[in-house]
Amino acid sequence: MTLETVSTNRSHGGIQGVYRHPSRETGTDMTFSVFVPPQAEAGEKRPVVWYLSGLTCTHANVTEKGEYRRACAELGLIFVAPDTSPRGDDVPDDEGYDFGKGAGFYVDATEAPWSKHFRMESYVARELPELIAAHFPADMARQAITGHSMGGHGALTLALKNPGRFKSVSAFAPIVAPARVPWGEKALTGYLGSDRAAWRRYDAAALIEDGARVPDILVDQGTADNFLAEQLRPELLAEACDKAGIPLILRVREGYDHSYYFISTFMEDHLRWHAERLAR
Amino acid sequence: MTLETVSTNRSHGGIQGVYRHPSRETGTDMTFSVFVPPQAEAGEKRPVVWYLSGLTCTHANVTEKGEYRRACAELGLIFVAPDTSPRGDDVPDDEGYDFGKGAGFYVDATEAPWSKHFRMESYVARELPELIAAHFPADMARQAITGHSMGGHGALTLALKNPGRFKSVSAFAPIVAPARVPWGEKALTGYLGSDRAAWRRYDAAALIEDGARVPDILVDQGTADNFLAEQLRPELLAEACDKAGIPLILRVREGYDHSYYFISTFMEDHLRWHAERLAR
Numbered sequence: 001m002t003l004e005t006v007s008t009n010r011s012h013g014g015i016q017g018v019y020r021h022p023s024r025e026t027g028t029d030m031t032f033s034v035f036v037p038p039q040a041e042a043g044e045k046r047p048v049v050w051y052l053s054g055l056t057c058t059h060a061n062v063t064e065k066g067e068y069r070r071a072c073a074e075l076g077l078i079f080v081a082p083d084t085s086p087r088g089d090d091v092p093d094d095e096g097y098d099f100g101k102g103a104g105f106y107v108d109a110t111e112a113p114w115s116k117h118f119r120m121e122s123y124v125a126r127e128l129p130e131l132i133a134a135h136f137p138a139d140m141a142r143q144a145i146t147g148h149s150m151g152g153h154g155a156l157t158l159a160l161k162n163p164g165r166f167k168s169v170s171a172f173a174p175i176v177a178p179a180r181v182p183w184g185e186k187a188l189t190g191y192l193g194s195d196r197a198a199w200r201r202y203d204a205a206a207l208i209e210d211g212a213r214v215p216d217i218l219v220d221q222g223t224a225d226n227f228l229a230e231q232l233r234p235e236l237l238a239e240a241c242d243k244a245g246i247p248l249i250l251r252v253r254e255g256y257d258h259s260y261y262f263i264s265t266f267m268e269d270h271l272r273w274h275a276e277r278l279a280r
Numbered sequence: 281m282t283l284e285t286v287s288t289n290r291s292h293g294g295i296q297g298v299y300r301h302p303s304r305e306t307g308t309d310m311t312f313s314v315f316v317p318p319q320a321e322a323g324e325k326r327p328v329v330w331y332l333s334g335l336t337c338t339h340a341n342v343t344e345k346g347e348y349r350r351a352c353a354e355l356g357l358i359f360v361a362p363d364t365s366p367r368g369d370d371v372p373d374d375e376g377y378d379f380g381k382g383a384g385f386y387v388d389a390t391e392a393p394w395s396k397h398f399r400m401e402s403y404v405a406r407e408l409p410e411l412i413a414a415h416f417p418a419d420m421a422r423q424a425i426t427g428h429s430m431g432g433h434g435a436l437t438l439a440l441k442n443p444g445r446f447k448s449v450s451a452f453a454p455i456v457a458p459a460r461v462p463w464g465e466k467a468l469t470g471y472l473g474s475d476r477a478a479w480r481r482y483d484a485a486a487l488i489e490d491g492a493r494v495p496d497i498l499v500d501q502g503t504a505d506n507f508l509a510e511q512l513r514p515e516l517l518a519e520a521c522d523k524a525g526i527p528l529i530l531r532v533r534e535g536y537d538h539s540y541y542f543i544s545t546f547m548e549d550h551l552r553w554h555a556e557r558l559a560r
Binding site: 009010011012013016064065067069070222224255256257259260261262264265268 | 289290291292293296344345347349350502504535536537539540541542544545548
């Protein structure tokens with residue numbers, strides 16, 4: 001597993017790095033960022049927080065705008081931010097911002113031409129963790145996962161499908177039920193085909209209905225988010241959690257929108273919430 | 281004085297705005313950002329921290345990467361980030377990144393063709409403060425100024441030339457003596473002509489040698505900064521301050537470079553330092 005260092009910068013006492021590697025899952029080069037907190041420089045293995053990004057994003061958006069390093073340095077957390085899709089001239093794309101490049105939806109596509117490269121579930125759930133374990137001072141027995149919008153969907157579904165892997169899961173303005181909203185319907189039809197039964201393992205609310213469980217979930221959602229009513233629909237997660245007996249902390253934030261100005265405001269809260277559970 | 285709102289986003293309990301206006305000084309539209317902390321929403325006037333950016337930057341770099349909102353919200357500080365030059369097709373430019381657009385050096389140019397639009401000293405020191413006072417809940421009796429690299433030069437020289445205006449001045453990796461380094465020699469020759477006597481009022485070290493004073497100065501400087509030895513030369517500021525009896529707190533930061541990963545790490549420190557002096 002070769003890993004190329006694109007850049008490293010000292011920040012908040014730790015090292016913010018960007019790395020590239022040829023991916024066996026996507027068949028392309030993939031770029032991701034890792035923040036290693038100061039505690040790890042002394043050789044101590046530290047817990048890992050995965051952050052999955054939203055539509056149109058690369059690793060760079062949260063790395064530049066997420067404001068996570070100060071809290072990660074204090075709490076001793078490694079912070080990993082993958083890309084949202086395969087990239088490159090060989091990779092098929094769509095005219096919309098919400099399908100194809102920048103919009104992998106954390107699924108393993110089964111439909112041509114997407115199935116060759118769009119294997120983001122296997123990439124994020126299997127290949128990248130192996131790479132992190134091999135190359136960084138990561139305590140892989142202590143992992144947490146979070147994400148924004150499409151990445152909130154990714155975080156919720158990966159936590160639900162890999163019981164015990166993540167000590168905690170949270171999300172910022174997540175797509176909670178892609179099978180029932182336009183973004184998800186377009187993406188899941190494209191990547192998985194029109195048989196809606198195949199969609200259920202990529203839909204957090206459906207996974208919970210079908211029996212998947214996590215200990216609890218933290219979600220922040222702004223009221224001024226343009227996508228709230230049509231694409232995000234947190235009430236569908238609330239209903240599923242309520243029926244399943246999963247404690248859901250759903251914080252409704254007055255006046256906040258869908259941007260990184262919202263995410264960065266509540267990033268520290270989420271990291272403290274994860275750190276508490278990672279220490280148990 | 282008309283002011284167009286480009287965007288506003290709720291963040292860290294306050295409002296991060298971006299605004300545009302036709303400038304009488306530059307003869308162009310100018311864009312800047314303002315963060316108004318939560319304390320001001322209740323109608324309370326709050327102190328202002330000016331942040332002047334470095335080469336190639338617009339208002340957007342610090343607005344996205346500066347990590348200042350959390351501390352400004354806690355301390356009740358308004359944070360203003362101007363652009364670094366006039367913009368537009370009518371504005372002359374240079375092939376280099378270090379002269380012309382994105383490189384106004386906070387001077388009023390006297391040489392053609394620059395003198396028509398490149399009036400960044402008057403813009404930042406006079407026009408923009410009038411606009412801030414008229415449109416925002418700003419206590420203009422309590423102002424502080426800071427900046428990065430070329431903007432550190434701007435902060436130091438504006439504080440030295442406007443005694444009493446700023447309660448405090450600090451800088452991140454500033455150009456402290458532009459008349460004695462390549463970036464400054466190119467820019468000052470271009471904007472002001474070859475008579476070096478005219479350069480002294482745009483050179484912090486020279487201003488101090490010529491009698492200008494501030495109560496004290498805080499500077500952070502990384503040791504892994506590529507521009508340290510040739511362009512920044514903090515020892516020239518240290519010598520001038522030492523001779524003049526100005527207390528200079530020069531913090532040398534092991535392993536930090538010239539990027540926003542460095543600035544964002546020490547932003548909170550600087551804001552606390554300013555807040556203390558603004559409260560006196």
